[in-house]
Amino acid sequence: MGLGKKMADFIDARLGIRDILEQNLTKYLLPRNINAWYTLGAVLLTLFTVQIATGILLLIYYNPNTDEAFRSVQRIMNEVPFGWLIRTIHAVGSNIIVLALLLHMLSVLFMGSYKRPRELTWVAGFLLLLLSLGMCLTGYLLPWSQLSFWATTVATNSSQELPMIGDAAVRFLRGGAMVGQPTLGRFFALHVMGFPLLFGMLVLFHLFCVRRVGISRPPFGHDWQAPPPSTTFRHEEHPGGIPFFPHYVAKDAAIIAFFLALLLGVVFFAPGLFFPPAAFEPADPFVTPPGIKPEWYFLWAYQTLKLLPSEFLGLAVQGVAVTLLLLLPFLDRSPERRPSRRPLFVSAYVLGVALFVALSVWGHYS
Amino acid sequence: MEVSSRRKFLVLSLSTLGALVAGVAAYPLFRYLSPQPTGGEKGRVNIPRAQVGAGQAHFFQFRGHPAVVLQSAPGVFAAFSAICTHLGCIIRWLPENGEFLCPCHAGRFAGDGKVLGGPPPKPLQAIPVALSGDNLLVG
Ligand code: HEM
Ligand code: FES
Numbered sequence: 001m002g003l004g005k006k007m008a009d010f011i012d013a014r015l016g017i018r019d020i021l022e023q024n025l026t027k028y029l030l031p032r033n034i035n036a037w038y039t040l041g042a043v044l045l046t047l048f049t050v051q052i053a054t055g056i057l058l059l060i061y062y063n064p065n066t067d068e069a070f071r072s073v074q075r076i077m078n079e080v081p082f083g084w085l086i087r088t089i090h091a092v093g094s095n096i097i098v099l100a101l102l103l104h105m106l107s108v109l110f111m112g113s114y115k116r117p118r119e120l121t122w123v124a125g126f127l128l129l130l131l132s133l134g135m136c137l138t139g140y141l142l143p144w145s146q147l148s149f150w151a152t153t154v155a156t157n158s159s160q161e162l163p164m165i166g167d168a169a170v171r172f173l174r175g176g177a178m179v180g181q182p183t184l185g186r187f188f189a190l191h192v193m194g195f196p197l198l199f200g201m202l203v204l205f206h207l208f209c210v211r212r213v214g215i216s217r218p219p220f221g222h223d224w225q226a227p228p229p230s231t232t233f234r235h236e237e238h239p240g241g242i243p244f245f246p247h248y249v250a251k252d253a254a255i256i257a258f259f260l261a262l263l264l265g266v267v268f269f270a271p272g273l274f275f276p277p278a279a280f281e282p283a284d285p286f287v288t289p290p291g292i293k294p295e296w297y298f299l300w301a302y303q304t305l306k307l308l309p310s311e312f313l314g315l316a317v318q319g320v321a322v323t324l325l326l327l328l329p330f331l332d333r334s335p336e337r338r339p340s341r342r343p344l345f346v347s348a349y350v351l352g353v354a355l356f357v358a359l360s361v362w363g364h365y366s
Numbered sequence: 367m368e369v370s371s372r373r374k375f376l377v378l379s380l381s382t383l384g385a386l387v388a389g390v391a392a393y394p395l396f397r398y399l400s401p402q403p404t405g406g407e408k409g410r411v412n413i414p415r416a417q418v419g420a421g422q423a424h425f426f427q428f429r430g431h432p433a434v435v436l437q438s439a440p441g442v443f444a445a446f447s448a449i450c451t452h453l454g455c456i457i458r459w460l461p462e463n464g465e466f467l468c469p470c471h472a473g474r475f476a477g478d479g480k481v482l483g484g485p486p487p488k489p490l491q492a493i494p495v496a497l498s499g500d501n502l503l504v505g
Contacts, residue, residue, distance in 0.1 A: 057398060080402070082394035 024211075029241035030248055031217040037107035038215065038248075039255040040100055046256045047097045047263070048203075054090040055192065062142065064188040066181045069144035070282040088267045094136050095274055096263045098297045101129050109328075109349060112337030113216040117234075119329035121209040124202055126326050131199050136295065138191035141184060147276060149283035150292045152187070153179050161311035178285065214238075219337035226335035296364070300356050303363030410505035418443065418502065423459035428504060432456050433493060435502060438464075438477035443497065445504050446479050446490040457490070466490070 012018045030038075061080055063072040076083035105125065108114055114122035141152045156179065159169040175182025214236030217224065227236065242248065266273055278289045294302050305314035324331070332345065339346050411428055413435060418424045423436045425448060432448040436459065448456050455470035465482060466475040473484035480489045496503045 057395075060399075081397035081400070083398060085394055086398060 025245035025249075026243045028244040029238045030215055030244055031238045031241050033218050033221055034215070034242070034248065035218055036251060036255060037103075037111070038218075039252045040104035040107060041210070042252040043100050043256050043259050044097065044104060045203075047093060047100060047259065048199075050260075050263075051090065051093050051097065052196070054086050054093065057086045058090055059192065064142065064184055066144060066184055066283070069142060069184065073143045073145075084271075085267070088271050089263065092266045092271075092274060093263055094139065095295070095297075096259060096266075097132060098136065100259060101132055102297075105129060106353065110339060110346075111216070111219055112339075112342070112345075114329045115335065115337060116329070116333070117213055117230075118209070118216065121206060121213065122329050123326060124206040124209060128199065128202050128206060130322070131195055131202065133297070135191060135195045135199070136297070138187040138195065140295070141179075141187045142191065143279070144184065144283045145279045146281040146283055146287075146289050147278035147292070149179055149285065150278070150288055151294055152183065154292065155294065155298075156183075158305060158311065158315065161315050163312070180285075216337075219339070224338060226337065229335065293364070296360060299363035300359040303359040303366065306363070306366070410503055413502045413504060415497070415500050415502055421461050421464070423461075426504075428493060433504070434459065434466075435495060435504060436477055443495045443502060444478060445493040445495045445502075447493065449491075450486055451481075451488040451490065452484070452486040 008017075058076065061072055061076045061083065063069055073087070076087050078084075108122070108125070137152075137155060141148045156170055156173045159173060160166045162169050171177060173183075174180070175186050212235065215238075216236065217238065227234075274295070276293075278292060281289070293299065301314075301318055304317060305311060308314040308317065336342055409429070411426060411433075413424060413426060418435055418437045420437050420440045423434050425432060425434050427433070428445075428447070433445060434448045434457070435443060435445040437443055450457050450468040450470065450473055452468065452471060452473050455468050457466040457468045457473075457475060460467050464477055466477075467473070468475075468484065468486065471485050473486035474482040475486070475490050476482050478489075479492055481487075493504055
């Protein structure tokens, strides 16, 4: 008997690990018609792990001080061995994560998986999306480049239009009248501790919901039926389904490899893709660089603010859109999940995606 | 038989691939975390002679480590690593006794670096000093 097996037996005799593994791997059955979109959750878990690992490494050399921040990032890029690699993976990774988040959300939307009994899974997921955007926003300031400084100035400035509390809100977000050391301090704390802790707890809750309720059956095929309404808890079983391990794990691994290849492809072959020229100049509070734009995933909001006659209206529209999405499972309550039977929803879905893309492209070229 | 040899092949190729990927990732990580050359590893240090009075000691950084230069008698200069040879604390100069004391376990060294008492096993490591004009050239 090998040493490995002895150790496994020792642990198993005390904690019953083999049983847990079996229940969650080989005996965990997924719907037979499960598709590749269900791998995006695993993709996100992987990408966030990469983000956390590279983030901790960057903390070794990064200095959250307005006099030093830009130089410390320059040092990471130019002097620390492989610092460029760690930093570029972290910066590009944030963009790939937003892409994966949007795809995950869109697939869940299209298949109606947010519906009862998965409302809480959806709400936790949507909050994760907002938190991720918060991490993108706070992380963007840290290099203290012209881009960081002015993007943050504009982003914090938009809360000026909140009725009554506008000015106070801007000052509070910035920790002062202008973006400066107090802003860097609070953004740094949020980016490396505050948001990640909240984020970790929410991810655990999200995964708990997914596992406890059971994976939904994709709403395709002739024999699909809405589950009977139930007021008590019921775990969705898939008798005769395919095992999570090894079948679905192989699919997870393939799509994860695809996303990692995309990430590394950008890192190695188009490292400048997400770095406009203003990212290479240190912040100067007295000179606004021309044509400053937010990152691609905030362009829709940027363009909305530009198009609508008043900033307040713009903020209100954005607030309503976000709230509607957050509460969607409580507004759209019919048990029907098949896209072919939901023409109204699918039309709104297509229009919504088209509007997002159109506003973003317009914002990019305007 | 058929299944188990396929499984063996799969496990073997996947673990080889995994090991390769881990190696490729580990090298940059190791380099990223490795201490970097601080530049002054080879250099000599210039100290104005006036900073080191007779019977006085002057502490400074030498190739990344604390060091001390001492004018033990008028015109006689000696330099040492300031790291105690016992467990690495930094020695102090006691002008009134004319000796070095290590505060950690009361190791004592003479002005020429020899051990006078306490646990240190070896004399202080000496560093060459030369006078050039008004400067002391250490290293
Ligand atoms: C950090 C971000 C996130 C992580 C790590 C994550 C992780 C996961 C995982 C591992 C699954 C199970 C496998 C799958 O269906 O993909 C899942 C399912 C789900 N996620 Fe997420 N997710 C995240 C963000 C979101 C967002 C932004 C939403 C929507 C706004 C969302 C809504 C859902 C829903 C409704 C399910 C259930 C799918 C079903 O059972 O059919 N998640 N998530
Ligand atoms: S370290 Fe100096 S006497 Fe122990």
